Amino acid sequence: MNEPFVALVEEPLRVEDYLTRLPGDSAVPSNTIGAVQWFLGITRGRTEDERQIQKTTDLWYEAHATMAIKEMNRLASDAVSRFELQGIVLVHAIGVVPPGQTSVIVGVAGRHRTPMLDATAWIMENLKRDVPIWKRETFHDGSQDWIHPQ
């Protein structure tokens, strides 16, 4: 079992920076890893709702940083137990993330594919509910919105 790797990073993310953080990567061979799953969350340049379609020119992520790290570590630890992970990477960008860039990375490794796919979905659902990170969108007309889902 690799130690969970959790971080907030002040720039758009590059998955290649984290590949060796999981067992099962070619640089870290393992006899017990049967599945490695990477998920990248990408910022969209267009926001749609029932009223309108708006072009997003800029996205900004803010965190309650110390609490976010605590929540991400708790989430990683829970996921390791629940899905029998042998490695987990959970990284979120803060600050400016232009449209089309990576804002969040989840990587998990374990014996079988199904729990890895389930773990990724579970982690993202919980991250989007509990980790104190917020997104502010700046639109084409210069207006800005903090996103607080109901």
Add this chain to the structure above:
Amino acid sequence: MHIDIELFAGPRAVAGVDCIRVEFDATSESGSCDAGEVKRLIADQYPELATYAAQSRLAIDEAYVTDDHVIDLGQRVALIPPVSGG
């Protein structure tokens, strides 16, 4: 008595400050109040934050608490509006 509350994201933008202070009468033996009462105090004393207060959770010392959690003076209190990471 008073409690200082850290603000983030939308509530901070609306209030125009990083931190607000709510005042209350110390009616309990502990001289404090619970998280639900703090959210009501925010709504009463900062009407522009009333909608956010109703939608938000409170975090005490960087952990979510339920509305019946009693806040001790001196703890770090934050208003956590619905999050939008990912």
